[in-house]
Amino acid sequence: MFEIATRRRPYVLLAISLVIQILLLAVQVRRPDGARLIRVWAVELLTPAERAGSWALDAMRGGWTGYIGLFRANRENQKLREQLGELTLRNSALESQAAEAKRLAALLEFRDAHPDASMLAARVIGGAGTGGRAIYIDRGERDGIQPNMGVITPLGAVGKVLEVYSNTSQVLLLTDKNGGAGALLANSRTQGAARGSGGPQLQLDYVSNDQDVAVGERVLTSGMDKIFPKDLPLGVVTEVKPGNPFKQIQVRPAAGIDQLEEVLILTGRKQWEWETKAAEAAASAATASTATAKKPNAAPATKPPAAAEGEAKAKP
Numbered sequence: 001m002f003e004i005a006t007r008r009r010p011y012v013l014l015a016i017s018l019v020i021q022i023l024l025l026a027v028q029v030r031r032p033d034g035a036r037l038i039r040v041w042a043v044e045l046l047t048p049a050e051r052a053g054s055w056a057l058d059a060m061r062g063g064w065t066g067y068i069g070l071f072r073a074n075r076e077n078q079k080l081r082e083q084l085g086e087l088t089l090r091n092s093a094l095e096s097q098a099a100e101a102k103r104l105a106a107l108l109e110f111r112d113a114h115p116d117a118s119m120l121a122a123r124v125i126g127g128a129g130t131g132g133r134a135i136y137i138d139r140g141e142r143d144g145i146q147p148n149m150g151v152i153t154p155l156g157a158v159g160k161v162l163e164v165y166s167n168t169s170q171v172l173l174l175t176d177k178n179g180g181a182g183a184l185l186a187n188s189r190t191q192g193a194a195r196g197s198g199g200p201q202l203q204l205d206y207v208s209n210d211q212d213v214a215v216g217e218r219v220l221t222s223g224m225d226k227i228f229p230k231d232l233p234l235g236v237v238t239e240v241k242p243g244n245p246f247k248q249i250q251v252r253p254a255a256g257i258d259q260l261e262e263v264l265i266l267t268g269r270k271q272w273e274w275e276t277k278a279a280e281a282a283a284s285a286a287t288a289s290t291a292t293a294k295k296p297n298a299a300p301a302t303k304p305p306a307a308a309e310g311e312a313k314a315k316p
Contacts, residue, residue: 103262110154111264117229118268120145124260125168133176133257134159135200139265140167147172148227150266156233157181157221158256158263172235173257174202182224183251185213191222194251200258202235204249211239211247221250228266235314 053080104121111119122137139145148163151171159179163170166248172179173196180195192206206221217237223230224235 002184007243025060033048056298100261104156107264108260117266120267122151122169122263122265133173133179134162134172135173137169137171137263137265140165140169142167144267145169145265150227150229152228152232152266153260153263155256156235157228158255158257158260160227161265171263174253174255175200175257180225181228181234182222183219184222185211185237186218186220187214188212191224192249193243196217199239200252202251202253204237204251205246207247207249209247210247213237213247213249215240247250256262 021031052284077235081101107121107177111117111121115315120143122139124135125138126136127134135265137151137254144162147161148166148245151158151160157174159171159176160174161169174194175198177198180202182191183194183303184191185207190211191209194202194204197203207213215237219234219237221228221230221232221234233254234255235251237249238252240250
């Protein structure tokens with residue numbers, strides 16, 4: 001290896017001497033514009049390196065600035081998300097309060113429209129949690145609640161009080177298999193019995209096959225069960241089929257039983273306004289019939305002619 005280096009030494013020295021001579025010439029030679037050639041070469045050699053260094057510095061500076069900006073944007077985005085979540089919860093709470101106020105206003109308006117009926121508002125606090133269809137309300141013995149009291153909403157009948165506890169009560173819904181109410185068809189006034197099927201609809205029984213029943217016809221309470229007042233909305237006919245010996249009629253409850261939040265409890269069985277008018281009309285008809293029956297059919301007896309002549313002479 002030492003011998004190879006010794007052989008190449010003259011070539012190395014020659015190359016170094018040529019480079020030095022070229023540099024000396026470049027220092028001495030000037031371009032037409034007066035700039036030395038060595039300076040031009042230095043600029044052309046250093047400019048790409050300077051550009052690369054400047055680009056690298058700019059890229060690093062931009063990357064750092066972008067990182068800082070992205071970090072701040074992420075923090076601001078997180079804050080905005082938290083604020084959006086809070087506003088969404090607040091908006092949901094306000095909507096819930098507004099809906100509750102609307103429902104309570106409807107209950108109050110309904111109660112004010114029937115001042116003769118004794119009603120108590122209650123809030124639904126839970127379901128039965130079994131195969132049956134029942135709910136629990138926040139009224140009990142302390143509020144004067146008793147079993148078999150009717151439960152309604154402004155839309156229609158809901159069910160009846162089944163069990164009463166100190167501060168709560170269990171309400172059996174109309175749609176339960178053990179639930180039901182006396183019913184009548186609004187158009188024909190044909191009476192029947194609405195009973196629960198365990199599903200979302202009611203079944204109307206004891207309606208003759210000869211009776212015309214149309215889909216969409218309203219079904220009202222008949223008052224015969226002594227729980228609900230007469231002519232309270234019960235539901236709407238959704239399906240009619242002939243049966244043996246009675247029609248098979250499906251009724252959709254009017255009260256929206258699957259969406260109950262507040263209800264009204266009928267704490268008294270006092271007749272409502274329309275029931276009172278019907279009772280008064282029936283009493284008047286009965287009185288008129290009795291008076292007609294007691295009226296004598298024969299013409300009043302006339303006095304004999306002799307007696308009439310004697311009375312005429314006795315007069316002055």
